[in-house]
Amino acid sequence: MTKRPLDILEQVLNRQPVFISLKGGREIRGILQGYDVHMNLVLDGAEEETDGGVVRLGTLIVRGDNVIYISPSIE
Template sequence: MADDAEQVCCFVLYKQVYVFNSLVVAELSHSGCFHQQTTNTVEEPLDLIRLSLDERIYVKMRNDRELRGRLHAYDQHLNMILGDVEETVTTVEIDEETYEEIYKSTKRNIPMLFVRGDGVVLVAPPLRVG
């Protein structure tokens, strides 16, 4: 293993461990301890989301709903916990006289939000300038 590996004893729910700002590669030893190392490489699509932990992200949802917030946690189903969220809901109304589409946006701020993954259409990582 790499020099930055460390030994950690912990209980793991569903044999998966997620930590902020890094991916945990863990092997269960006979003693019940995990030998882990962290990596910042992208090997699968969820790694892009992992690299966005503790960053502000954009999430497009079903039914014309958009979220911008800080990603605190996620799982393989794209269930997410977002903090400091700005939700934008866009509705379309049709003018009865001109039959034109009128788009209206409603915004609200939510301190902490659980997002169910089956409603997620798109997740965009934060823009990195530099």
């Protein structure tokens, strides 16, 4: 059975971290709390790795236009 992209997101919803690559080179990891068909995302416990270490962002809303890809995170 072929899975649809939103079916895969449903499997990780509130369960495991996801890794998100954004336009402009930013990369964020957090627990996916919600999403819509436009790929607008709500993350909890969001963190961004920078040259200076990890920046904790907390709860974050990401506009779908900025998402390049989203993947289950490897801890």
